[in-house]
Amino acid sequence: MNKDSNVYTIVYASVLVVVVALLLALTSEALRERQSQNEAVDKMRQILTSIKVESTNENAKELYNKIIIDAFLVNKVGDRVDGSAFDTELVDELNKPEAERCYPIFVADVNGSTKYILSLRGAGLWGPLWGFISLDEDKKTIYGASFGHAGETPGLGAEIDKPAFSNQFAGKKIFNTQNNFTSVAIVKPGKTDSSRDYVDGISGGTITSQGVDAMLFSSLEAYKSFLIKE
Amino acid sequence: MALKNKEIFLNPLGKNNPVTVQMLGVCSALAVTSKLEPSIVMAISVIAVLALANVVISLLRNTIPGRIRIIVQLVVVAALVTIVNEVLKAFAYDVSKQLSVFIGLIITNCIVMGRLEAFALGNKPWPAFLDGVGNGLGYGIILIIVGFFRELLGSGTLFGIKVIPEAFYEMGYENNGLMILPPMALIVVACIIWVQRAKDKDLQEKN
Numbered sequence: 001m002n003k004d005s006n007v008y009t010i011v012y013a014s015v016l017v018v019v020v021a022l023l024l025a026l027t028s029e030a031l032r033e034r035q036s037q038n039e040a041v042d043k044m045r046q047i048l049t050s051i052k053v054e055s056t057n058e059n060a061k062e063l064y065n066k067i068i069i070d071a072f073l074v075n076k077v078g079d080r081v082d083g084s085a086f087d088t089e090l091v092d093e094l095n096k097p098e099a100e101r102c103y104p105i106f107v108a109d110v111n112g113s114t115k116y117i118l119s120l121r122g123a124g125l126w127g128p129l130w131g132f133i134s135l136d137e138d139k140k141t142i143y144g145a146s147f148g149h150a151g152e153t154p155g156l157g158a159e160i161d162k163p164a165f166s167n168q169f170a171g172k173k174i175f176n177t178q179n180n181f182t183s184v185a186i187v188k189p190g191k192t193d194s195s196r197d198y199v200d201g202i203s204g205g206t207i208t209s210q211g212v213d214a215m216l217f218s219s220l221e222a223y224k225s226f227l228i229k230e
Numbered sequence: 231m232a233l234k235n236k237e238i239f240l241n242p243l244g245k246n247n248p249v250t251v252q253m254l255g256v257c258s259a260l261a262v263t264s265k266l267e268p269s270i271v272m273a274i275s276v277i278a279v280l281a282l283a284n285v286v287i288s289l290l291r292n293t294i295p296g297r298i299r300i301i302v303q304l305v306v307v308a309a310l311v312t313i314v315n316e317v318l319k320a321f322a323y324d325v326s327k328q329l330s331v332f333i334g335l336i337i338t339n340c341i342v343m344g345r346l347e348a349f350a351l352g353n354k355p356w357p358a359f360l361d362g363v364g365n366g367l368g369y370g371i372i373l374i375i376v377g378f379f380r381e382l383l384g385s386g387t388l389f390g391i392k393v394i395p396e397a398f399y400e401m402g403y404e405n406n407g408l409m410i411l412p413p414m415a416l417i418v419v420a421c422i423i424w425v426q427r428a429k430d431k432d433l434q435e436k437n
Contacts, residue, residue: 003296012298013298016302020309027312027316028316035320042327155380155381204410
């Protein structure tokens with residue numbers, strides 16, 4: 001058979017593509033359930049990390065069910081609406097028109113005190129960023145935070161998911177003394193921001209740090225009406 | 231076949247190292263080596279993908295049409311990498327989260343395409359497997375050396391654990407922030423090449 005003929009080449013390419021597509025589809029189909037379970041557990045662990053609760057893949061579900069006492073959605077004006085908070089992805093909501101958006105809120109009971117956990121979503125240097133931030137009962141002071149990313153550079157921007165970065169947020173205020181919403185600034189290490197509370201960004205991860213800064217501002221602002229509501 | 235299996239395996243570790251001699255795969259050495267841990271994860275994943283892809287292409291070598299061989303190689307590598315990633319997501323989720331960024335880098339790694347084109351297309355599966363593992367190791371060693379020095383001098387840590395004693399900092403030692411940035415990877419790779427060529431005169435170009 002002539003391997004250089006057009007017919008052979010076209011048939012070979014088609015067969016190859018079909019075989020590869022089948023293989024990939026089969027793998028994806030066979031593993032999907034395990035993957036989505038893993039993703040759900042990972043989300044629970046992120047939520048738990050934001051209230052400084054250590055968890056493992058094994059005990060995450062149990063801890064989550066014990067500590068998270070309520071989860072609900074709020075709309076733009078801060079009123080509670082129907083729906084599952086755990087299954088609502090902020091990224092899908094942000095693609096909807098503003099009036100239809102719902103924002104997930106998780107309520108945790110940490111040793112007797114109530115914490116509100118809010119979902120965050122933004123963009124880093126190479127891909128999406130996400131995270132959870134927990135607020136004290138006053139809805140102004142940050143209790144803890146956890147961040148995740150899809151493709152930031154290891155050792156540089158990817159450092160945002162390390163405790164060294166997220167631990168800095170504890171105790172920072174997202175409203176200033178005049179009760180105006182300010183979010184928390186991410187500044188270059190060594191710099192300051194006199195107008196609002198700030199934390200140090202990541203050396204060598206300037207764009208990612210700016211992404212976290214923008215994500216905090218826009219995501220928390222979306223929750224503003226819920227936060228200022230008594 | 232001129233080369234013995236042992237040479238196929240050992241050559242890429244020294245005299246025919248893909249990074250320091252053939253100058254391949256340098257881009258990923260820049261991107262992932264600012265810490266030791268991702269360097270090791272990247273090294274392991276490249277060894278796995280390279281060995282598997284070499285075997286698959288070697289098995290197919292007598293059927294691949296010459297005109298689309300690069301596309302065939304690319305499809306095989308991309309499919310393998312995707313499958314490996316899916317399996318990791320299902321059975322080792324934490325590792326796959328770390329790997330996510332490397333996946334794209336493996337597909338575009340010139341060493342993978344280079345070995346498929348230069349070796350797997352003309353050799354039987356077993357030598358092709360050895361060649362894949364050997365080249366992956368040769369690449370991995372360089373990556374780990376670079377990662378070691380960059381993390382040690384840049385952050386004062388190894389695997390995230392502080393190794394430079396606090397007393398040094400009190401005496402005025404400071405972490406070299408430049409080591410964290412990509413250009414220093416190039417300079418560390420260049421130093422390795424310098425050392426290697428100084429020791430092995432055969433590698434020096436004659437004018």
